[in-house]
Amino acid sequence: MTVDMNEFWVFGYGSLMWNPGFEFEERQPAHLFGFRRSLCVRSWVHRGTEERPGLVLGLDYGGSCRGVAFRIAPENRDAVVDYLRERELVTHVYKERTLSAMLGGGRRVTTLAYIIDRAHQQYAGSLSIDEAASTVSAAVGKSGRNIDYVRNTLAHLREMGIRDHWLEHVGRAADDLHARLPA
Numbered sequence: 001m002t003v004d005m006n007e008f009w010v011f012g013y014g015s016l017m018w019n020p021g022f023e024f025e026e027r028q029p030a031h032l033f034g035f036r037r038s039l040c041v042r043s044w045v046h047r048g049t050e051e052r053p054g055l056v057l058g059l060d061y062g063g064s065c066r067g068v069a070f071r072i073a074p075e076n077r078d079a080v081v082d083y084l085r086e087r088e089l090v091t092h093v094y095k096e097r098t099l100s101a102m103l104g105g106g107r108r109v110t111t112l113a114y115i116i117d118r119a120h121q122q123y124a125g126s127l128s129i130d131e132a133a134s135t136v137s138a139a140v141g142k143s144g145r146n147i148d149y150v151r152n153t154l155a156h157l158r159e160m161g162i163r164d165h166w167l168e169h170v171g172r173a174a175d176d177l178h179a180r181l182p183a
Contacts, residue, residue, distance in 0.1 A: 008074065009072070010080065011032055011067055013059060013065050013068075014056065016068070022072070022076070022080045022083050025071045025072065028069050028103045029160065030067055030109075031066050031101060031102045032059070033064045034099070035059040035062070036060055036063035037057055037059065038057065038058055038059070038060040039124075039132050039170060040057075040058045040116055040123060041056045041093055041122055041123065042123075042124050043055060043146070044091060045142060047139055047140070047143060048146060049139075049140075055139070056146075058116035068160070089114075091122060092120065093117055094114035094116060095117050097115050098113070099111055101113075129173055132173075133176075133177055136174040137175075138178070151171060153167070
């Protein structure tokens with residue numbers, strides 16, 4: 001398989017899959033190798049606060065990740081990159097990288113992706129299901145409740161036929177804990 005360097009693709013593995021926020025010409029299922037989807041970022045802005053951080057997804061080293069690749073029109077490239085930098089690099093917990101991904105049909109493309117910076121203070125590392133669920137069930141940030149972020153992500157993963165067993169367990173446990181919170 002060859003990589004077409006003239007095309008510009010963006011890889012989404014979390015909220016970008018269901019809320020890209022930019023124009024695209026094509027959307028394809030994509031598989032990224034060497035990184036996995038992980039609820040490993042303490043969110044101080046969108047899904048929590050510094051006092052009560054939430055958790056959002058990051059691409060962490062190891063494994064592989066099924067997600068979505070968006071092909072961007074050449075004339076929109078700069079605007080999309082600017083938008084993504086503003087969205088993803090708020091606290092610089094992510095690093096911008098170009099990574100090879102395989103589209104659903106087996107074609108390899110170069111994608112723009114945002115991976116976790118393990119040295120950043122917001123990196124949560126590998127959490128247990130209970131630790132993650134406890135955080136997710138109660139955190140709220142400027143973009144809403146953390147539990148809604150996890151629910152939306154899981155719903156869209158299901159729509160795409162993608163199973164993320166660990167995230168599914170966290171979602172169920174967070175729902176159970178959230179149901180017990182005072183109204």
